[in-house]
Amino acid sequence: MNYLITIIGPTAIGKTSLSIALAQHFGCDIISCDSRQFFKEMKIGTAVPNEEELASATHHFIQNKSIFENYTVGDFEKEAIVKLDKLFQKNNILIMVGGSGLYVDAILKGFDSFPEIDSQIRDEVRLNYEEKGIEYLQNQLQLLDSDYFNFITETNPQTLQNPQRMMRFVEVCLGTNKPYSSFLNKEKNKRNFTPIIIGLEAERSIMYERINQRVDIMINEGLLAEAEKLFPNKELNALQTVGYRELFHYFDSNSEDSRLLGNAIEEIKKNTRRFSKRQLTWFKRTEDAVWFDYLTDRKVIIKYIEKLVEN
Numbered sequence: 001m002n003y004l005i006t007i008i009g010p011t012a013i014g015k016t017s018l019s020i021a022l023a024q025h026f027g028c029d030i031i032s033c034d035s036r037q038f039f040k041e042m043k044i045g046t047a048v049p050n051e052e053e054l055a056s057a058t059h060h061f062i063q064n065k066s067i068f069e070n071y072t073v074g075d076f077e078k079e080a081i082v083k084l085d086k087l088f089q090k091n092n093i094l095i096m097v098g099g100s101g102l103y104v105d106a107i108l109k110g111f112d113s114f115p116e117i118d119s120q121i122r123d124e125v126r127l128n129y130e131e132k133g134i135e136y137l138q139n140q141l142q143l144l145d146s147d148y149f150n151f152i153t154e155t156n157p158q159t160l161q162n163p164q165r166m167m168r169f170v171e172v173c174l175g176t177n178k179p180y181s182s183f184l185n186k187e188k189n190k191r192n193f194t195p196i197i198i199g200l201e202a203e204r205s206i207m208y209e210r211i212n213q214r215v216d217i218m219i220n221e222g223l224l225a226e227a228e229k230l231f232p233n234k235e236l237n238a239l240q241t242v243g244y245r246e247l248f249h250y251f252d253s254n255s256e257d258s259r260l261l262g263n264a265i266e267e268i269k270k271n272t273r274r275f276s277k278r279q280l281t282w283f284k285r286t287e288d289a290v291w292f293d294y295l296t297d298r299k300v301i302i303k304y305i306e307k308l309v310e311n
């Protein structure tokens with residue numbers, strides 16, 4: 001039997017170090033499902049594992065794409081499942097780690113299936129968006145599927161600003177005369193592995209302090225220069241993320257006032273803390289996840305996993 005040990009939890013909680021410890025113990029590879037660590041141009045701001053960590057275990061899907069590629073969660077699912085099938089031929093235990101809930105779900109459960117939508121409806125939705133803006137899509141989703149609109153608002157409000165995903169939600173509602181959410185959580189694709197899901201958590205004050213420290217480290221390691229290099233491409237979808245957006249706003253101001261830079265850094269910390277709350281809300285819905293305090297001795301977690309694997 002194959003086992004995919006999946007480590008979930010908010011940002012800066014220690015998922016990377018635990019994944020490496022488990023990979024070394026079980027002698028296996030690590031699959032990353034962090035939706036921003038895929039991109040090779042975004043190293044510092046996405047907290048990519050350092051060279052020592054990467055050398056400690058074999059990692060896959062780390063800095064393997066460019067921000068100029070249109071890489072979706074569907075693309076990741078297809079590529080990752082092929083990679084998992086190949087790796088399971090050598091080892092029946094693999095590690096998956098990352099803070100992107102949608103990408104974790106894509107591997108563990110697969111996507112829900114949706115009916116084909118008439119191209120005329122898709123064109124109408126796109127035209128309305130181009131004429132009326134993102135507010136049109138937000139209002140339509142709230143009208144056609146208030147449950148899903150409220151769920152997004154609570155768990156991942158950034159999605160409400162993503163025109164591609166919002167157009168998809170609306171076109172499904174209009175094309176089927178059913179709420180988008182009615183197609184979710186149906187029978188998922190079968191997988192050739194059993195997931196063992198480990199969640200890491202901490203007191204909120206500790207979690208926030210770790211986030212603040214991580215941002216300070218990123219700044220010291222050169223995040224400002226990295227963001228400045230990416231600034232000409234700020235409209236790319238891959239760059240619509242915390243840590244870069246705030247610095248792009250600072251660059252837009254054309255000011256060298258150190259106070260404005262300080263404000264941008266504080267915004268990164270604040271928005272990362274908000275993001276971590278949304279991550280935790282998403283991951284707490286994960287069925288069969290067993291949660292450990294981030295300081296739990298690795299031996300305790302290994303013993304828990306070994307008991308499941310032996311049975």
